[in-house]
Amino acid sequence: MNNFIFKLAILLLAIMLQSKLFAQEKPEYVVVIHGGAGVIKKENMSAEKEAAYIKKINEALQTGKTILEKGGTSIETVIAVIKIMEDSPLFNAGKGAVFTHSGKNEMDASIMDGKTLNAGAVAGVDNIKNPISLAYSVMTKSKHVMLSGKGASEFAKNQGIEIVDPKYFFTERRWKSLQKVQEREKKKLENEKEKHGTVGCVVLDKYGNLAAGTSTGGMTNKRYGRIGDSPIIGAGTYANNATCAVSCTGHGEFFIRYVVAYTVSALMEYKNLSLQDAGDEIINKKLKSAGGSGGLVSVDKNGNVSMPFNTAGMFRGFLKSTGEKKVLIYKN
Numbered sequence: 001m002n003n004f005i006f007k008l009a010i011l012l013l014a015i016m017l018q019s020k021l022f023a024q025e026k027p028e029y030v031v032v033i034h035g036g037a038g039v040i041k042k043e044n045m046s047a048e049k050e051a052a053y054i055k056k057i058n059e060a061l062q063t064g065k066t067i068l069e070k071g072g073t074s075i076e077t078v079i080a081v082i083k084i085m086e087d088s089p090l091f092n093a094g095k096g097a098v099f100t101h102s103g104k105n106e107m108d109a110s111i112m113d114g115k116t117l118n119a120g121a122v123a124g125v126d127n128i129k130n131p132i133s134l135a136y137s138v139m140t141k142s143k144h145v146m147l148s149g150k151g152a153s154e155f156a157k158n159q160g161i162e163i164v165d166p167k168y169f170f171t172e173r174r175w176k177s178l179q180k181v182q183e184r185e186k187k188k189l190e191n192e193k194e195k196h197g198t199v200g201c202v203v204l205d206k207y208g209n210l211a212a213g214t215s216t217g218g219m220t221n222k223r224y225g226r227i228g229d230s231p232i233i234g235a236g237t238y239a240n241n242a243t244c245a246v247s248c249t250g251h252g253e254f255f256i257r258y259v260v261a262y263t264v265s266a267l268m269e270y271k272n273l274s275l276q277d278a279g280d281e282i283i284n285k286k287l288k289s290a291g292g293s294g295g296l297v298s299v300d301k302n303g304n305v306s307m308p309f310n311t312a313g314m315f316r317g318f319l320k321s322t323g324e325k326k327v328l329i330y331k332n
């Protein structure tokens with residue numbers, strides 16, 4: 001009998017230990033980023049280029065960590081992290097923005113505060129060094145949610161936001177991409193699927209507040225003032241403390257029509273889906289069967305992270321206060 005009780009006690013102890021080991025510790029803060037999804041394959045990437053992306057993603061995550069550790073807010077973090085990526089020529093946002101059909105750079109960005117559901121966005125701006133900062137000013141200093149083009153620039157000047165000569169956005173790499181796309185267009189050849197390079201960041205801070213932001217140059221060779229999903233709240237960006245924060249990247253027309261970012265939140269709120277199941281539903285089922293390529297990064301109110309995409313790769317990474325960290329580019 002004694003032997004039986006002893007064995008039972010050991011068994012119970014083992015079960016308790018195991019469940020403690022597997023129980024997810026809720027992180028105090030989480031920062032998740034993406035640098036675009038698309039045809040990103042290892043065989044087409046040089047070792048130097050890969051290292052440069054990984055270094056920048058690490059730098060952005062580290063910046064987020066430093067702010068969050070000191071008690072910074074989710075909104076502050078989203079802005080600082082996105083600025084790092086906007087200032088890098090590696091991504092299709094800010095400095096590295098792609099060219100339009102007429103050889104210009106027109107950028108879109110948005111930001112949303114999950115605590116208040118306040119949001120700000122700018123579309124088609126061509127002389128704003130950090131479009132994410134302007135989106136934040138729209139949210140906090142205007143009565144509106146979205147400003148565009150010349151009006152947005154005028155507002156930026158009034159707000160003391162950094163304005164640059166549009167030449168600042170010239171990069172050889174993006175210029176060559178435009179030439180290539182236009183040559184194929186002339187020959188009536190289908191263009192290879194876009195390499196998207198939009199940037200985005202979602203954050204959970206120590207106070208339990210979620211925030212999301214997205215910034216992009218849009219799609220190479222875009223014309224007629226085309227605007228994608230990135231500055232559209234609910235399509236490219238969404239945050240709600242009751243559910244999650246989401247930032248998308250991919251073929252914008254699909255993300256607008258399928259209201260992707262909000263759908264993740266709605267599936268959680270109304271259907272009780274987990275963050276992961278909600279993201280998979282929209283990205284790997286709905287969007288995929290419709291032919292919409294792309295992905296998203298997300299974090300929920302409990303600090304769970306999900307980064308689904310239906311393309312060959314997506315520049316992505318996350319960092320939690322628990323020490324858990326990942327930086328990834330390709331599938332698997």
Ligand code: ASP
Pocket residue numbers: 036037092195196197198216217218219227228229230248249250251252253255
């Ligand atoms: N979603 C962006 C757009 O359609 C592009 C991207 O994410 O690469 O403008």
